[in-house]
Structures are given as structure tokens and as C-alpha cells.
Amino acid sequence: MNQTMRRLPDAELEVMQALWRCEPPAARSDVEGRLRRTLAPTTLLTLLARLGEKGFLRVDREGRRSLYTPLISQADYLAAQSRTFVEKVCGGSLPAFAAALCDSGLTREELDELRTLLEEGRL
Numbered sequence: 001m002n003q004t005m006r007r008l009p010d011a012e013l014e015v016m017q018a019l020w021r022c023e024p025p026a027a028r029s030d031v032e033g034r035l036r037r038t039l040a041p042t043t044l045l046t047l048l049a050r051l052g053e054k055g056f057l058r059v060d061r062e063g064r065r066s067l068y069t070p071l072i073s074q075a076d077y078l079a080a081q082s083r084t085f086v087e088k089v090c091g092g093s094l095p096a097f098a099a100a101l102c103d104s105g106l107t108r109e110e111l112d113e114l115r116t117l118l119e120e121g122r123l
Helices: 010-020 028-034 041-053 074-088 094-102 108-119
Strands: 057-062 065-070
Touching: 010 028, 010 041, 010 065, 010 074, 028 041, 028 065, 041 057, 041 065, 074 094
Parallel strands: none
Antiparallel strands: 057 065
16 A cells, blocks of 8 residues: 555545446446536546546556556555544544544444444454
């Protein structure tokens, strides 16, 4: 995992989240069908091209269409961004991070689920 993985702008992250929900390799139409909002086809192609330039996905040509394969997993991206958040926002302090998480509006059930995941070693 790349510890210095840059944070994606919201629009690019939304496209990556849609791509992660696809079976790779995915065509533009597959990604488009998994977006939470409608983007113009040219906007989507521009965002996919940017993600390719940044190394988040690979673009393969198949005839006249392009197929997209994620090169960064959702789990790796989330882990890198979480580490960055802890370092930058919480000064590297896990207690400060935990306090912020508890103050974030999570329900008691969500906090209990998090505790269970930690205790069972599933995180």
C-alpha cells in the first residue's frame, strides 16, 4: 500500500467507487450504470482519463471501446486515507482519532459493531 497516496477529488472518487462496484475490466457504460448520479459521457470519460494518468486505473483498448481496471483497491485507498487523516488531523494520536470517531455522530450500535470487529481481529 502506498502510504502517500493522494486524496482524490470528490468527482474522481465517485467514479472510482463506481468502478470498484463493477466486475473488472469495466466499460464506460458499466461504470456509468453504477454512479450515484448522472454525469455527461464526456465528463465521465475525462474523469476516467485523469484516474488513469494518476495510476488509479488501467485503460485497455478493445476495438473502439476502452475497458477500465482498478489498480488501487478500495481497501488500500481507504487505509491510506485513514492513515493520512490520523497523521494530519489528529497529529498521529489514536486517542484523538477515537474521540473524534465517537463524537462524529455514530450510533451506539455502530460503535458496538466497531468494538466487536476490533475485538475479533477483523479490522
